[in-house]
Amino acid sequence: MTSHWPDEVTIGVVLDRVSEPPAAIAACTQAFVDALAARIGDTDWGVVDGPAWSGPPDQLTEIVAACPSTAATGEPDPQDGYGYTLYTRREPTTLSVGVDVGGKFLGRRRPAQNVRGTVLNPRGVPVDPAVGDAMLEALIEGWQPLYARLSEADINLASGRGGWRIPAGYRVWLRDGTVTFDQLAEGVTARAFAGGTMLSVPDDWPPDQIAQRLTETYERNGVDVVPH
Numbered sequence: 001m002t003s004h005w006p007d008e009v010t011i012g013v014v015l016d017r018v019s020e021p022p023a024a025i026a027a028c029t030q031a032f033v034d035a036l037a038a039r040i041g042d043t044d045w046g047v048v049d050g051p052a053w054s055g056p057p058d059q060l061t062e063i064v065a066a067c068p069s070t071a072a073t074g075e076p077d078p079q080d081g082y083g084y085t086l087y088t089r090r091e092p093t094t095l096s097v098g099v100d101v102g103g104k105f106l107g108r109r110r111p112a113q114n115v116r117g118t119v120l121n122p123r124g125v126p127v128d129p130a131v132g133d134a135m136l137e138a139l140i141e142g143w144q145p146l147y148a149r150l151s152e153a154d155i156n157l158a159s160g161r162g163g164w165r166i167p168a169g170y171r172v173w174l175r176d177g178t179v180t181f182d183q184l185a186e187g188v189t190a191r192a193f194a195g196g197t198m199l200s201v202p203d204d205w206p207p208d209q210i211a212q213r214l215t216e217t218y219e220r221n222g223v224d225v226v227p228h
Helices: 022-040 057-065 129-143 153-159 207-220
Strands: 008-014 082-090 093-101 114-120 147-151 171-175 189-193 196-200
Touching (some): 008 129, 022 057, 022 082, 022 093, 022 129, 057 082, 093 129, 114 129, 129 147
Antiparallel strands (some): 008 114, 008 147, 082 093, 093 114, 171 196, 189 196
């Protein structure tokens, strides 16, 4: 099977936990780093405009505590959570993880507690699905979210599934107890992973087909929004 993946894919991870302290956020971040290392090997991460991501738990907690969110008012305020971006490079791929969690609110029209991964290759060089899968699985294991998806811009545009609606993507993961998939559209597969269900589509499907088959899957099971 030939991959049709583009040179950039993104991983959206949504939490249903609020007001998490820096120590818990640091622990989840490090759990992701460890889970990814188990899949692709040790990787040195740094914080954008900050220090290297390394050291004992108390040092990592200090790194998080030094990054209070500015998203609400433009001014740093720990009550709004914490925000920072990790990055690393494994030729020819750049990996990054943006963390925006720990705030007081779950979100109304759209989720407010988010972690966003990016896998970026040079222009025209398709992302290796194995690397995308490794990032997705490591983020799920590290953050233990409500749901997650591995996607790209054209799939998101074709599906139009924003806010709290179950997303579309090459992979979609939902924690056990959210929704149940008894019927799958043709070509969509499901497997148990990390206390949830991972939906997958073939790597050579184009965006329109991915959006259509996943939407059909959700409709067959009478689900649309992720319970939260």
